[in-house]
Amino acid sequence: MELATTLTGQTVQNRVREIGINANHWYAVAWAKELHPNQILPIRLWNQEIALYRDSQGIVQAVEDICPHKGVALHKGKVQGDAIVCPYHGWEFEAGQCTKIPYFPPEQKLPRACVKTFPVRERYGIIFIFPGDPTLADQVPMIDIPQYGDPDWLMVTIGAEFQAHYTICNENTMDVFHGYLHENLQGWFDPVLLKLQETQDTVRADYRVSYEGPMTKFLGLNETSKVTTRTISVNYQYPNYINSLEGISFLYLMRLPISPQESRSFSLMFVKVRIPRWLTEPLRPVLEPVIRNLFFMRFLRQDIEMIESEYAHYISDRQRRYVEVNPAIIAVQRLMVRQYEQYIHSPSHSPSHFPSHSPSAPSANGASTEKPAAIPESI
Numbered sequence: 001m002e003l004a005t006t007l008t009g010q011t012v013q014n015r016v017r018e019i020g021i022n023a024n025h026w027y028a029v030a031w032a033k034e035l036h037p038n039q040i041l042p043i044r045l046w047n048q049e050i051a052l053y054r055d056s057q058g059i060v061q062a063v064e065d066i067c068p069h070k071g072v073a074l075h076k077g078k079v080q081g082d083a084i085v086c087p088y089h090g091w092e093f094e095a096g097q098c099t100k101i102p103y104f105p106p107e108q109k110l111p112r113a114c115v116k117t118f119p120v121r122e123r124y125g126i127i128f129i130f131p132g133d134p135t136l137a138d139q140v141p142m143i144d145i146p147q148y149g150d151p152d153w154l155m156v157t158i159g160a161e162f163q164a165h166y167t168i169c170n171e172n173t174m175d176v177f178h179g180y181l182h183e184n185l186q187g188w189f190d191p192v193l194l195k196l197q198e199t200q201d202t203v204r205a206d207y208r209v210s211y212e213g214p215m216t217k218f219l220g221l222n223e224t225s226k227v228t229t230r231t232i233s234v235n236y237q238y239p240n241y242i243n244s245l246e247g248i249s250f251l252y253l254m255r256l257p258i259s260p261q262e263s264r265s266f267s268l269m270f271v272k273v274r275i276p277r278w279l280t281e282p283l284r285p286v287l288e289p290v291i292r293n294l295f296f297m298r299f300l301r302q303d304i305e306m307i308e309s310e311y312a313h314y315i316s317d318r319q320r321r322y323v324e325v326n327p328a329i330i331a332v333q334r335l336m337v338r339q340y341e342q343y344i345h346s347p348s349h350s351p352s353h354f355p356s357h358s359p360s361a362p363s364a365n366g367a368s369t370e371k372p373a374a375i376p377e378s379i
Helices: 166-174 177-186 214-218 279-314 325-346
Strands: 011-013 027-031 040-045 050-054 060-064 078-080 083-085 092-094 096-102 120-123 126-129 154-162 188-198 202-212 227-237 240-245 248-257 264-269 323-324
Touching: 027 040, 027 050, 027 227, 027 248, 060 120, 154 279, 166 227, 166 240, 166 248, 166 264, 166 279, 166 325, 177 279, 188 325, 202 279, 202 325, 214 325, 227 325
Parallel strands: none
Antiparallel strands: 011 323, 027 126, 040 050, 050 060, 078 083, 083 092, 092 096, 120 126, 154 264, 188 202, 202 227, 227 240, 240 248, 248 264
16 A cells, blocks of 8 residues: 655654564574574563574574473573473473483383473574464565575674664664764765555655765765765565665664563675675675674664663653654554554464563552553554
């Protein structure tokens, strides 16, 4: 559906900061290089504690990070063959089933103690988990990154952590108008929203932006004049972003909602560097960290500061209302709410694992005082 691109003031309904996630999607949770053999890596996905480890074949396994015996964190234990071993009593679990208790006689039947498992895949150098209904995992497509492994593209990995609700982080990625923030870095300027489209699962916005400075020359955006104007497409495909700059560069941004107050991102940036391939290959290990630190991280650090400031002020006063003028942001808010409501009305919804909203400020007697506001049709 085509939406109007007119910039009009609308009041932001703060319930968007209280929603949970649609768990019936694949979520990036860790870089694959973070998980070594014989190591257990603890992660959190929307307050769900999960332990990752590699079995004897090097295949990633994901289990709930709680032993069903005493509730001890399994990531404090060890990996033994294909099993994860609890550090407290040595109970072993394979594929979620208890397979050994060291102090049981060989002939004694083991208790029916199970640990929850999650569908997990390793792709694009990233570990993904499907936290929702496991029977749906094979039906839900993962993000597709055709540039991955293509020698014509230089891949730059970019990671970030945010002390903020994931909705604020997602709005920042859609918000091309905040180029003003990066003016000292010679980023982009004079943005214009050209086109806005929304479907049940996606929001796509095309912006016309101008560039100048070293970034312009590095990306090969301009050969002659100082300023160049291009169209950037920002495509939110819940729960990830796929952004492109006229085929010159691509950004695949995968968001991990850790908790209502914490988020993490895993990004793969692909650029065509104007260097012959025979020279690019040996320089690749050097180029990636240089490009990441000299260009992208400088922009990202400024974004993190603004995102965390926005969330801190929301937490301090949940009743305050703010004004938004970018219809693309309103569309993204609408999509995130729609996805969340779709999940909580599905049979696979588990309130204990995926709370509906972040904790409200307690009253004097310790009870929550806020009731999330309803979201109008405009959002």
